[in-house]
Amino acid sequence: MLAEVLVExxxxxxxxxxxxxxxxxxxxxxxxxxxxxxxFGPRKVEGFVLSIVQKEVxxxxxxxxxxxxEEAILNKELLxxxxxxxQITFSSLISSYQVMLPKALKARHGKKVAIxxxxxxSLIDATYxxxxxxxKELLxxxxxxxxxxxxxxxxxxxxKTLLEKGILEETKKEVYRRTAICExxxxxxxxxxxxxxxxxxxxxxxxxxxxxxxxGVTGSGKTEVYMxxxxxxxxxxxxxxxxxxxxxxTPQLVETFESRFGDNIAILHSGLSEGEKYxxxxxxxxxxxxxxxxARSAIFAPFTHLxxxxxxxxxTATYKQENNPKYHAITIALxxxxxxxxxxxxxxxxxxxxxxxxxxxxxxxxxxxxxxxYSSLPRVDLIDMKENLKRGYPIFxxxxxxxxxxxxxxxxxxxxxxxxxxxxxxxxCHECGYKVTCPNCEIPLTYHKRENAMKCHYCDYTTSKPKKxxxxxxxKMDEFGLGTEKLEEEFHRLFxxxxxxxxxxxxxxxKGSHDAIIKxxxxxxxxxxxxxxxxxxxxxxxxxxxxxxxxGDAGLNIPDFxxxxxxxxxxxxxxxxxxxxxKEGRVYIQGFNLDHYSITCAKEHNYEKxxxxxxxxxxxxxxxxxxxxxxxxxxxxKEAECLSECEKIATYLKRHLPSSVTILGPTASFLPKVxxxxxxxxxxxxxxxxxxxxxxxFLKKQYQKNTHVTLDIDLSL
Numbered sequence: 001m002l003a004e005v006l007v008e009x010x011x012x013x014x015x016x017x018x019x020x021x022x023x024x025x026x027x028x029x030x031x032x033x034x035x036x037x038x039x040f041g042p043r044k045v046e047g048f049v050l051s052i053v054q055k056e057v058x059x060x061x062x063x064x065x066x067x068x069x070e071e072a073i074l075n076k077e078l079l080x081x082x083x084x085x086x087q088i089t090f091s092s093l094i095s096s097y098q099v100m101l102p103k104a105l106k107a108r109h110g111k112k113v114a115i116x117x118x119x120x121x122s123l124i125d126a127t128y129x130x131x132x133x134x135x136k137e138l139l140x141x142x143x144x145x146x147x148x149x150x151x152x153x154x155x156x157x158x159x160k161t162l163l164e165k166g167i168l169e170e171t172k173k174e175v176y177r178r179t180a181i182c183e184x185x186x187x188x189x190x191x192x193x194x195x196x197x198x199x200x201x202x203x204x205x206x207x208x209x210x211x212x213x214x215x216g217v218t219g220s221g222k223t224e225v226y227m228x229x230x231x232x233x234x235x236x237x238x239x240x241x242x243x244x245x246x247x248x249x250t251p252q253l254v255e256t257f258e259s260r261f262g263d264n265i266a267i268l269h270s271g272l273s274e275g276e277k278y279x280x281x282x283x284x285x286x287x288x289x290x291x292x293x294x295a296r297s298a299i300f301a302p303f304t305h306l307x308x309x310x311x312x313x314x315x316t317a318t319y320k321q322e323n324n325p326k327y328h329a330i331t332i333a334l335x336x337x338x339x340x341x342x343x344x345x346x347x348x349x350x351x352x353x354x355x356x357x358x359x360x361x362x363x364x365x366x367x368x369x370x371x372x373x374y375s376s377l378p379r380v381d382l383i384d385m386k387e388n389l390k391r392g393y394p395i396f397x398x399x400x401x402x403x404x405x406x407x408x409x410x411x412x413x414x415x416x417x418x419x420x421x422x423x424x425x426x427x428x429c430h431e432c433g434y435k436v437t438c439p440n441c442e443i444p445l446t447y448h449k450r451e452n453a454m455k456c457h458y459c460d461y462t463t464s465k466p467k468k469x470x471x472x473x474x475x476k477m478d479e480f481g482l483g484t485e486k487l488e489e490e491f492h493r494l495f496x497x498x499x500x501x502x503x504x505x506x507x508x509x510x511k512g513s514h515d516a517i518i519k520x521x522x523x524x525x526x527x528x529x530x531x532x533x534x535x536x537x538x539x540x541x542x543x544x545x546x547x548x549x550x551x552g553d554a555g556l557n558i559p560d561f562x563x564x565x566x567x568x569x570x571x572x573x574x575x576x577x578x579x580x581x582x583k584e585g586r587v588y589i590q591g592f593n594l595d596h597y598s599i600t601c602a603k604e605h606n607y608e609k610x611x612x613x614x615x616x617x618x619x620x621x622x623x624x625x626x627x628x629x630x631x632x633x634x635x636x637x638k639e640a641e642c643l644s645e646c647e648k649i650a651t652y653l654k655r656h657l658p659s660s661v662t663i664l665g666p667t668a669s670f671l672p673k674v675x676x677x678x679x680x681x682x683x684x685x686x687x688x689x690x691x692x693x694x695x696x697x698f699l700k701k702q703y704q705k706n707t708h709v710t711l712d713i714d715l716s717l
Contacts (some may be wrong), residue, residue, distance in 0.1 A: 001021075001022045001027060001030075001052060001053075001054055002019050002021060002022065002023050002052070002053050002054070002055065002057070002061065003019070003020050003021075003030055003036065003049050003051075003052055003055065003064055004017040004018070004019055004048040004049070004050050004051040004052075004071065004204065005017055005018055005019075005036060005038055005048065005050070005394075005507065006047050006048045006050050006093060006097070007038065007040055007045045007046070007047035007107070007522070008045055008046055008047060008094055008098070008107040008108055009040065009045060010107075011247065014707055015092060017050055017051075018038070018040070019057070019061060019065070020036075020038050020049075020060065020062055020064045021061040021063050022052070022063075022064050023064065027068055027361050028065040030049060030052065030067055031049065031052075031071030031072050032049050032050065032052060032065055032072065032079070033048070033049065033074040033075060033076075033078075033079060034048075034049050034067060034068065034071075034072050034078075034510060035047065035048060035049075035065035035067075035068040035073065035107050036048075036063075036064050036065075036067050036068060036071065037063060037064045037065045037067075037068060038062065039063075039065065043683065044065065044108040044283070044585075045107075046068065046092075046108060047107055047261050048074060048097055049153070049483055049607060050078055050079065050399050054537050055137075059521065063232060065581075068134070069105075070611075071285060072303070072304075072412050073101065073105050073285070074100070074101075075302055075304060076494055077304070077336070077339055078099075078100055078300065078302060080098075080330070081100075081300075081335065081336070081509055082097040082100065083096070084335060085099070085325050085332070086091045086325065088327075088331070088393075089324065089325040089326050089327055089711075089712075090458020090696065090697070090700050090711040091324045091325030091326070094107070094325075095324055095325055096325050097328070097398055098298070099300075099321070099325055100118060100282075100297075100300035101281075101300075102268075102272045102274065102277035102278050102279040102281050102359060103277065104181075104275070104277065105278065105677055112396075113490070114174070114275055114278075115174055116174065116175055116177055116275060116279070116357065117147060117172040117174050117175065117696065118149070118150070118170050118171075118172070118173055118175050119148070119149035119150075119168070119170050119171070119172055120146075120147065120148060120172075120173055121142060121146060121147055121149050121152060121163075121168055121169070122142065122146040122149075122157065122168065122169045122171060123139060123142040123167070123168060124144065124166060124167060124168060124169045125167045128165075129164075131449075133197045134155055134157070134158045135158045135161070135162065136159050137155070137335040138152065138159065138162070138274055138407070139162075139167075140210065142168070144197065146171070147379040148164055148228055149170065154425070159555060159675060160618075161468055165284070166615065167585075168420075169386075171476040174364070175672045176279040176280075176437075176472070177275050177276045177279050178221045178267065178272070178279065178280065178285065178539040179263065180277050182650065184259055184262065184280055184480040185260060185262075186673050188362070188600055189221075189224060189373075189542065189575075190697060191221075191224070191228070191538040191668065192220075192221060192368040192369075192371070192373060194216075194220065194370070194371060195220075195224060195225050195228075195369065196369070196499070197223060197711060198214060198225050198325070198366075198367045198369060198511055200217075200231060201227055201365070201367060202308075202343050202345060202367075202632045204231055204649065205343055206232065206236070206307065206308075206343060207341060207645075208341055208342075208343075209337055209338045209341050209342065209343075209344075210342075210343045210344070210364045210365065211337065211342075211343075211344045211346070211358075211363070211364045211365070212336060212344065212345045212346065212364060212366075212367055213314075213342060213347075213348075213349065213351055213355050213358070213359040213364040213365070213366050213367065214262045214345055214346065214347040214348070214367045214370065214609070215347050215349070215351055215356070215359075215367070215368070215369075216347060216348075216349060216367075216369035216374060216579075217349050217369065217370060217371070217576070217605065218349045218372070218377070218379060218572070218575070219373060219374065219375070219377075219378060219576060219579075219580045220349075220369035220370070220371060220372055220373065220579070221369065221373045222234075222294065222347045223256060225252070225310075225347075225369075226242060226259065226310050226345070226347070227260050227344070227400060227656065229256050229308055229310070229343075230261070230291060230310075231260075232307075233263075233290075233292075233307030233308050233420065234261075234307075235700065236288055236307055237288075237305070238305045238306065238307025238308075238342070239291070239292075239303040239304075239305055239306050239307060240291050240292070240306070240307060240308045240309070240310065241288045241292045241298060241299060241301055241306065241308075241309045241310070241333075242257075242292070242293045242294075242298075242302065242310045242447050243292065243295065243296065243299060243309075243310065243311045243312065243319070243329060243333070244294070244296055244312050244313065244314065244321060244361055244538065245256070245295065245312070245313045245316035245318045245579045246295070246316075246318065246534050246537060246538070247269050247295060247423055247508075247514055247535065248463070248503065248508065248514045248518075248534040248535070248538075248539075249313075249537060249538035250267065250269055250271070250293065250295070250311075250514070251514055251515035252293065252518055252539060253293060253312075254267060254293055254541065257291065257293060261291055263289075263293045264279075264289050264290050264291055265289055265292070266280040266283045266289045266292045266293075266301070267292070267293055267294055267299060268280055268281070268292060268293075268294035268296040268297060268298040269293070269294045270295065270297075270298070271511065271512075272320055279291075279571060280301070282678070284301050284303060285302055286303055295318070296318065296319055296321060296329045296380070296473055297410075297686075299329045299333055299336065300332070301334045302533040305340070306336060306337070306340040306342050307340075307342050308342055308343050308345065309333045309336060309342065309343075309344045309345070310345045310347065311329065311333055311342075311344070311345070311347065312347050312348075312538070313332060313347070313348055313537050313573075313576060314342075314346035314347060314348045314351060314352065314355060315348045315350055315352040315664070316324075316356055316423075316537070316560075316569075317665070318565070324424075324710065326710075328356075330346065346580065347578060349607075350568060350569045350573065351607075352565070352608055352626045353565060353611065353615065353618065353624070353625055355411060355613060356611055357554065357615075357625045358625075360509075364705060367542070370605070372416060372580075373581050373583060374580065374581050375579050375580070375581070375583070375584060376579075376584070376614070377431045377575075377576075377579075377585075377605045378576075378578040378584070378585030378587050379584075379585070379586055379587070380587040380588075380589060380602070380605075381399065381586070381587070381588050381603075382405055382589050382591070382594040382599065382600075383397045383399050383400065383589065383590045383594075384591075384592070384602055385397060385590050385591060385592055386512070386592060386596060389393065389508055389585075391476050392631060393469070395482065395487065395550065396425070396490065396494060396548075396550075397488045397588070397590050398493070399588060400548045401494060403546055403548070403586060404494075404495065404528075404546065404548070404590060407545060407546040408498055408527060410493070411543075412543050412544070412546065412583065413524065413526075413527055413528065413529070413541060413543045413544045413545070413546075413547045414527065414528045414544065414545070414546040414547070414548065415528070415529045415530075415531075415544055415546070415548070415574070415577050415578070416491065416500075416528060416529070416530045416531075416547075416548045416549075416550065417484075417531065417532070417533070417548070417549045417550065417570075417574045418446065418482065418483070418484050418487050418530070418531075418532065418549075418550040418551060419463060419486070419532050419533050419551075419555065419570065420481070420482065420483050420532065420554070421446070421456070421457070421483050421484050421504040421505055421506055421532055421552065421688065422446035422447060422448050422457075422483035422484070422485055422486075422506070423689065424481075425446075425484065426444040426446075426447075426481050427444075427445070427447050427454065427466070427473060427478070428477070428478055428480055429463060429469035429471065429474050429476065429477055429478075430474065430476035430477070430478045431469065431472050431474035431476055432469060432471050434441040434452055434469050434470070434471040435473070436465075436466060436477075436705065438456035438458070438459065438461050438677050439461065439642075440456065440459045440461050440673075440676050441456055441458050441459055441669065441671065441673055441675065442672070442673045443458065443459070443673075445454065445463070446483065447465060447479055447483075448485060448506065449485055449486070449489070450485060452465060453465070453705045457505075458671065458674050458675070459675045463598070465477070468482060479487060480488050481518070482550070482551065483531055484502055484504050484506075484532060485502070485506070486694065487530055487550060488500055488502050488530050489526075490574050490666070491528065492529065495528075496529060499526045499527055499528075500526055500527065500528040500529070500530050501520060501525075501526040501528070501529055501530070502530045502531060503517050503529060503530070503532075503534060503535050504531050504532045504533035504534065505532070505622075506678060508534070517529075518539065520540065522541055524543065529541075529544075533570055535574070535577070536570055536573045536574035536577070537573045537574075539577060540577075541577070541580070542580060542581035542583075543581070543583070544578055544579075544580070544585075545578060545579055545583050545584065545585050545586065546578060546585070546586050546587075546588075547574055547575060547577050547578040547585070547586075547587045547588070547590075547591045548574075548584055548587075548588045548590070548629075549571060549574060549587070549588065549590060550590055551590065551591060552567075552571055552589040552590055552591040552594070552599065552696070553567070553591035553592060553593040553596065553599060554591070555567040556593060556596055556598070559622050559670065560670075561618075561621070564596070564597070564598040564614055564617075565598070565614060565704045567596075567597040567598045567599065567602075568599075568601060568602050568607075568610050568614075569598060570600045570603070571589060571598075571602035572607070574587075575587040575589075575602065575605075575650070589602070589603070592638060597610065597613045598614075600608060600661060601613070620687050622662070623685075626686045627686060627687055628684075628685070628686050628689055629683065629684070629685060630647075630683070630684040630686070630692060630711075631681055631682070631683055631697070631711075631712040632649060632680055632681065632682045632684070632696070632699070632708055632709070632710075632711055632712075633669060633681040633709070633710045634646045634649070634680050634681070634684075635677050635679045635709075635710065635712075636677060636678060636679075637676060637677060639673075639677070639678040642678050642680045643666060643680050645680075645709075646665065646666035646680040646681070647666055649682060649699060650663055650665060650666055650682055652695075652699070653682070653695060657684075657686075657692065657695055658688075658694050660686065660687065660688070661682075661684060661685070661686040661691070661692060662684070662685040663682060663684055664682065664683040664684075664685070665680070665681055665682040665683055666681065666682055667680065667681060668678045668680055696711055699711075710716075
């Protein structure tokens with residue numbers, strides 16, 4: 001018997017499997033989908049068993065040396081899915097399997113899995129007569145059954161003696177690092193007619209591959225719809241995956257789900273420790289849970305009887321992986337839902353243009369919920385900061401200051417959004433114009449006042465703020481721009497009696513920090529939540545009646561064809577945080593370019609109007625969803641070499657692709673230098689993906705020995 005093993009080695013050109021002999025001692029243990037340890041040249045490496053064959057070979061084979069896993073960690077579906085990911089993302093097969101797994105289960109030699117165990121003490125000999133009062137107390141405690149060893153610290157001497165005599169026995173039991181601690185809900189909300197209709201339409205197709213797009217306004221009760229649908233799935237003895245776009249949304253959603261489903265839930269996201277991820281994965285494999293909630297990678301949960309997949313806030317860019325393999329979670333969700341013949345429900349208050357177009361074309365079935373459950377949508381006011389600057393209100397407008405004052409007088413809470421972290425965005429010399437930039441990335445460093453440090457948000461380079469200009473020696477080093485840290489400082493200057501808490505990448509780097517911030521704000525320890533886009537989606541606080549958006553038009557300045565769509569999404573979502581209970585909500589959007597249709601449509605809560613306006617522009621420029629968009633990026637240490645290679649690829653593609661394919665570039669990438677690496681790119685617009693994929697596959701083979709070519713085809717899904 002022979003095993004075909006896909007090994008984990010750094011050499012990118014090694015894509016094929018290698019054949020190993022299975023010794024008789026391991027015949028029962030070597031199974032497709034398990035990791036094994038095999039000799040590879042002078043060393044030993046780990047790999048996945050992809051197939052087992054019985055055949056004769058006329059050359060000597062090396063033996064499989066060790067089987068690492070007790071159970072297969074990649075089932076048939078996941079093995080096929082890895083091949084699919086490798087094909088559509090032009091990534092190596094091994095990287096496509098690695099991305100599915102928690103770190104503890106990836107194929108890497110020497111990585112041992114830690115299992116958490118606790119010790120229990122049991123009474124073995126009940127006839128023993130205690131010699132001391134302490135022994136008697138200890139034996140009395142153990143009469144009722146095993147007790148945790150750590151609870152017997154006061155009896156250490158007696159415990160040691162009785163263990164040595166065999167009167168007591170110590171046993172170890174495996175435990176999970178994360179357990180459900182949420183209270184069970186007292187009563188369920190009454191469904192609205194819109195919710196009932198959505199549930200009925202999805203359940204009618206519960207046994208078929210059926211993609212749905214749920215376009216429901218903020219506060220319309222999408223989460224309750226998700227839970228009711230999952231209840232039906234569990235009754236059918238099937239399983240469910242729920243994806244959320246941000247780790248910050250996971251604690252609140254998990255708490256809501258645990259109040260309904262108890263400990264029947266596993267969580268998968270990057271905020272967990274490696275041990276916790278491993279525990280959650282084993283819960284799924286062992287069949288101990290039927291629901292998985294998590295971010296992008298949770299789509300790979302190893303369920304075998306999926307009944308529904310739900311993608312909340314489906315429009316969010318974080319569902320696309322930026323590193324190889326560059327998969328999109330919705331693409332994988334479609335593939336898995338088709339495999340399991342089950343519904344896929346994509347939910348959003350502001351669906352992506354691609355998804356909404358698919359719904360209009362009938363590829364997805366469109367479901368709508370246009371009304372909030374408890375209140376109407378909040379009133380939105382646009383505040384022109386040009387006038388406020390003249391009146392001496394550079395950061396907080398007079399209107400927003402007055403609204404905050406009223407909010408606090410009414411014992412209510414507010415959310416302030418500024419989608420830029422740090423204190424100031426650039427430090428510049430007032431005399432010569434010198435900017436403090438990152439030596440690795442050649443982009444301006446952001447000043448963080450609390451740490452008195454200049455930071456690069458792309459490579460984490462950190463340095464102290466210069467006291468004088470290194471170019472001209474001037475002492476006038478000024479801070480320009482605005483970040484959440486400076487916004488918080490300005491808020492306290494205006495409202496010294498009010499307490500605020502900040503939620504951005506800088507304040508949520510520690511484990512559990514998202515959950516801690518949300519709980520403190522919900523318990524009203526703080527009156528204001530200040531943060532970046534991570535506070536814009538999914539959060540639900542009944543006492544938040546006011547939302548203020550600082551520099552609401554800033555996203556329009558980003559050179560990205562999706563900038564209008566992302567501005568509309570961000571403003572619509574954050575506006576939806578106001579007035580979600582029975583109190584009315586107010587939203588103030590500040591900016592300088594407030595007549596843009598993405599902002600005026602967000603003010604009117606009018607997604608359909610925004611869709612029409614944006615689609616006109618997409619059509620005229622041949623952008624998705626009218627045509628596909630692909631990107632080939634060349635990354636390397638030498639800028640001239642990158643440009644030269646990019647030009648060669650452009651020349652080749654222009655010769656071999658039909659004239660219907662538009663090739664733009666070479667141009668410097670949006671971030672032309674990151675971590676000492678330069679990058680140039682080509683953009684491709686096309687309708688027929690088969691033609692493009694054929695030539696790009698050829699290019700991939702030519703560059704297989706290099707690591708500096710990345711391919712991102714079908715960015716629009």
